[in-house]
Amino acid sequence: MSDWNSHEALLTEGYRECAKLTWRYGTTYFWGATLLPKPQRKDVYAVYALCRLADDIVDLPNGPHSGASPGTAPIATTNSAHVFPESDAVAAESDRTLPDDADRQAAVSAQLRAFAEEFRTSLAAGGSTYPVMAAVVHTVITRRIDPECFDRFFAAMAMDLTTSTYQTWEDLRDYMEGSAAVIGEMMLPVLEPISEAAKPPARSHGLAFQLTNFLRDVNEDLDRGRVYLPQDDLRLFEIDLERRQLSPQWRAFLAYEIQRNRALYSFADTGIAMLPPRSARCVGTARVLYAQILDEIERNGYDVFSQRARVPTARKAATAARIMVTGPRTLKRQAELYRRRSTN
Numbered sequence: 001m002s003d004w005n006s007h008e009a010l011l012t013e014g015y016r017e018c019a020k021l022t023w024r025y026g027t028t029y030f031w032g033a034t035l036l037p038k039p040q041r042k043d044v045y046a047v048y049a050l051c052r053l054a055d056d057i058v059d060l061p062n063g064p065h066s067g068a069s070p071g072t073a074p075i076a077t078t079n080s081a082h083v084f085p086e087s088d089a090v091a092a093e094s095d096r097t098l099p100d101d102a103d104r105q106a107a108v109s110a111q112l113r114a115f116a117e118e119f120r121t122s123l124a125a126g127g128s129t130y131p132v133m134a135a136v137v138h139t140v141i142t143r144r145i146d147p148e149c150f151d152r153f154f155a156a157m158a159m160d161l162t163t164s165t166y167q168t169w170e171d172l173r174d175y176m177e178g179s180a181a182v183i184g185e186m187m188l189p190v191l192e193p194i195s196e197a198a199k200p201p202a203r204s205h206g207l208a209f210q211l212t213n214f215l216r217d218v219n220e221d222l223d224r225g226r227v228y229l230p231q232d233d234l235r236l237f238e239i240d241l242e243r244r245q246l247s248p249q250w251r252a253f254l255a256y257e258i259q260r261n262r263a264l265y266s267f268a269d270t271g272i273a274m275l276p277p278r279s280a281r282c283v284g285t286a287r288v289l290y291a292q293i294l295d296e297i298e299r300n301g302y303d304v305f306s307q308r309a310r311v312p313t314a315r316k317a318a319t320a321a322r323i324m325v326t327g328p329r330t331l332k333r334q335a336e337l338y339r340r341r342s343t344n
Contacts, residue, residue: 014135018049032286043190046139058160116154143189152178180210191279201271209263251302284328
């Protein structure tokens with residue numbers, strides 16, 4: 001097989017693995033990306049895969065705040081052979097019997113640094129011999145995604161190893177700058193916007209998606225020893241989160257945070273008209289599906305402790321099909337109303 005054919009085979013395998021990761025762990029992204037042409041679709045999967053793998057390293061059972069079940073198989077373990085070579089850091093990641101928190105944190109930190117360094121080295125070399133990393137680097141180069149975005153992203157992942165609470169909304173936003181807003185920036189070159197003004201709304205989409213995840217995953221994050229909710233807000237509503245109590249105060253608090261989340265979506269919607277039709281349909285689908293999680297939380301009476309708000313797969317498929325046919329017209333109308341209110 002020629003070098004060119006070998007390279008193409010490597011990329012094909014890598015993009016296939018990225019798609020599998022997205023299908024398994026990021027179904028909202030997956031359904032949104034189905035509305036894109038294949039070249040853009042695989043690039044969405046590649047960006048998602050890199051971020052997913054890094055995030056999973058931080059959430060390993062041996063992570064410093066982890067309370068995950070010992071039987072849970074981490075994504076990075078099942079896919080690491082496709083991303084980077086075996087090393088002492090990778091081996092430490094699969095050892096679930098490290099003696100104390102300090103050793104666990106050191107091992108996970110080493111794993112994250114090894115992953116980030118493999119990405120940077122591969123990017124500088126223009127490729128990798130590991131399929132997923134090869135696909136990621138190919139996407140970053142061909143789409144001209146600013147490498148600085150990944151510096152902010154990996155810095156935010158490292159914060160998860162040392163920071164478990166955030167005092168104010170501004171503090172949480174600082175963390176989300178690297179863990180969420182920057183994802184919107186990474187995706188934007190893939191979506192091929194028709195205006196440079198699409199960047200702030202794209203960042204807002206990243207923030208909105210992640211805040212939705214935080215509100216949905218309160219219970220799981222508590223199990224890991226983490227709280228992605230502003231402590232000031234919890235005190236304002238007199239919430240003792242450790243009790244995981246579904247009280248009137250909790251319902252009022254979560255309603256308040258959902259209102260904040262929907263404001264992020266409202267600004268993000270203004271960027272949809274700045275995208276080509278297929279990209280607008282992709283983002284519109286992901287936005288509608290993520291926002292439906294908030295609807296499910298409300299439908300469940302704000303109970304995120306005993307049940308996880310989910311959008312059924314059938315509804316995801318139906319939403320993607322509907323937006324493929326009609327386009328995100330409702331979101332564009334809502335965005336126009338938002339712009340009018342903002343200028344009055």
